[in-house]
Amino acid sequence: MKATLEAINKMQADGVIGNYAIGGAVGATFYLAPAATVDLDLFVTVPGDTGLLVNLAPIYEYLKSRGGVEQDEYIVVKEWPVQFLTPANALQKEAVSQAVSTSVEGIPTRVISAEHLVAIALETGRAKDHTRILQFVEQGAIDREKLKDVLERHGLSAKWRGFEQRFLKGPQ
Amino acid sequence: MSKPKLQARLAALSFTEKIKILERLRDRELAIAAAGLRRKAAKESGDVKGSPK
Numbered sequence: 001m002k003a004t005l006e007a008i009n010k011m012q013a014d015g016v017i018g019n020y021a022i023g024g025a026v027g028a029t030f031y032l033a034p035a036a037t038v039d040l041d042l043f044v045t046v047p048g049d050t051g052l053l054v055n056l057a058p059i060y061e062y063l064k065s066r067g068g069v070e071q072d073e074y075i076v077v078k079e080w081p082v083q084f085l086t087p088a089n090a091l092q093k094e095a096v097s098q099a100v101s102t103s104v105e106g107i108p109t110r111v112i113s114a115e116h117l118v119a120i121a122l123e124t125g126r127a128k129d130h131t132r133i134l135q136f137v138e139q140g141a142i143d144r145e146k147l148k149d150v151l152e153r154h155g156l157s158a159k160w161r162g163f164e165q166r167f168l169k170g171p172q
Numbered sequence: 173m174s175k176p177k178l179q180a181r182l183a184a185l186s187f188t189e190k191i192k193i194l195e196r197l198r199d200r201e202l203a204i205a206a207a208g209l210r211r212k213a214a215k216e217s218g219d220v221k222g223s224p225k
Contacts, residue, residue, distance in 0.1 A: 001191045026194065033182035034190045036197040105188050138176075139183055 002105040003078035004040065007066065009107065016062045018045035021099035021110045023085070023117060028132055030102065030111040031141040039074055039081040043096050043112065046086060054086040091119055091154040115147040122151070122159055134167060 011017055021027070024041030046054055060068070063075050074081035087093040095116035102111055112120070118136050121129035136142050151157045173181075182190070 001195065026191075029190045029194055030187050031183070033179040034193040034197065036201055037194065038198050038201055102187050104191050111187075139179055141183070 001040075001080060002107050004080040004082065005104055005107045005109050007063070007068075007077050008042065008082075009109070011059070011062055014062070015047060016058055018047050019096050019099075019110075020044040021096045021112045023095070023112045023120065024083075025132075027112045027117055028135070030100070031114045031117075032135050032139050035135070039083055041083050041085060043085050043087055043092060045093075045096060049086065056084055056086070059084055089154075091116070091123060091150075091156075094150075094154075095120060113146075114142045115150045118142055118147055119150045119154060119156055122156055122163060123154075125159075130163070130167060133163065137168065 008017075008020065012020060021043050022030070022040065023043050024039070025035055025037035026040050029035065029037075044059070046056070046059075060070065060075055063077055064070065067078075069076045071081055074083050076082070085092075087096050095112045098116065099110040099112050102109060114136060118133050121132050147160075148157075151160050182193070185193075
């Protein structure tokens with residue numbers, strides 16, 4: 001991971017990507033007990049992005065010219081398959097801009113906040129996203145007030161109430 | 173150690189330590205997946221250990 005993050009940081013320094021933040025299972029691991037995953041989800045902003053169609057080709061070309069290998073929806077960067085995701089809505093854009101700074105083996109990086117990870121998982125809504133939300137709740141890894149604020153601002157309060165009703169409160 | 177206690181202990185590790193665990197878990201998953209593929213290929217070619225040819 002150290003070498004992968006060094007490559008990503010170099011790509012950022014070279015102006016190929018703007019801000020970035022780790023999401024997905026690796027991002028969740030910043031807050032929770034580690035859970036197996038084989039890929040790294042990276043939310044990136046792209047310089048010159050007008051919000052319509054975002055072209056990821058410069059990222060792929062940059063990395064491929066430095067040894068990266070395309071593999072399905074990933075590009076393998078120094079052993080880690082990386083999936084580049086551009087923020088698709090206001091929630092994801094905020095998640096990248098408000099990400100938490102940290103480091104791995106001394107290499108600086110940024111991770112999406114616990115509350116934004118939960119909100120994105122709620123919005124995505126697959127079974128594995130629900131499982132992850134439950135892990136955040138059960139391990140006490142979220143600030144409830146901050147989460148409430150994020151959910152309200154992004155129109156996810158009703159969805160959260162449905163999630164609570166279904167998974168956290170049990171049958172009435 | 174109970175599962176919640178173990179989870180709390182793991183969650184309290186540094187990000188660097190957690191990433192090292194993730195990498196071990198990833199390597200294990202990939203090894204298991206590769207072994208599955210090897211078994212499948214061997215089965216398809218009739219070359220399965222202990223099975224009649």
